[in-house]
Amino acid sequence: MPLILNPTTYLTRIRNKLGVLESDLPNEIIDEAVANVESWIVKRVPNYSDLNTSDKQILENAVVAFVAGNLCNTMPTRIPVREDGAGGKFEMNIDWQKLQEMFTTEGEVYLGSLLIPDFTFGHFILGGPSR
Numbered sequence: 001m002p003l004i005l006n007p008t009t010y011l012t013r014i015r016n017k018l019g020v021l022e023s024d025l026p027n028e029i030i031d032e033a034v035a036n037v038e039s040w041i042v043k044r045v046p047n048y049s050d051l052n053t054s055d056k057q058i059l060e061n062a063v064v065a066f067v068a069g070n071l072c073n074t075m076p077t078r079i080p081v082r083e084d085g086a087g088g089k090f091e092m093n094i095d096w097q098k099l100q101e102m103f104t105t106e107g108e109v110y111l112g113s114l115l116i117p118d119f120t121f122g123h124f125i126l127g128g129p130s131r
Contacts, residue, residue: 003038004048004056004063010034017068017103024078025071037066045114055114062110069103072096 002010014030015022041063042048048059075096 002034002063004041005034005038005060010064013064014067014071017064018071018075018099020075020079025075029071029074030067033067033070034063037063037070041066041111044111051114058110058114062107062114065103065107065110069100069107072100072103 001007005013011022011027011030014034015025018025041059045051045059048056051059073096075094079094
């Protein structure tokens with residue numbers, strides 16, 4: 001059971017991000033990647049359970065992006081690049097390395113927006129000369 005992700009939608013979101021079907025990417029593989037990414041995220045955002053609703057959504061987006069990025073390593077062996085059959089030839093050229101970099105960058109952008117410190121300055125007044 002995921003700590004951060006919505007338990008009813010996370011599998012579909014991750015598969016949609018990668019553009020694959022359940023037959024290409026089983027639940028068990030996704031769950032393993034989710035556990036690894038979420039444990040890493042919890043270390044970077046220890047107060048994740050205290051976040052407001054919009055920040056939780058941003059954190060979910062970051063986790064989905066990082067999980068998709070991690071799964072890109074296994075996709076070349078799961079998705080055939082070329083298939084020959086009775087119906088003809090099928091060839092698909094996907095640069096999984098480039099997608100991994102893109103998803104990792106996307107996750108860092110989401111995560112960075114949560115980790116930027118809030119600079120609040122106290123109220124002060126500049127006075128004129130005093131004589």
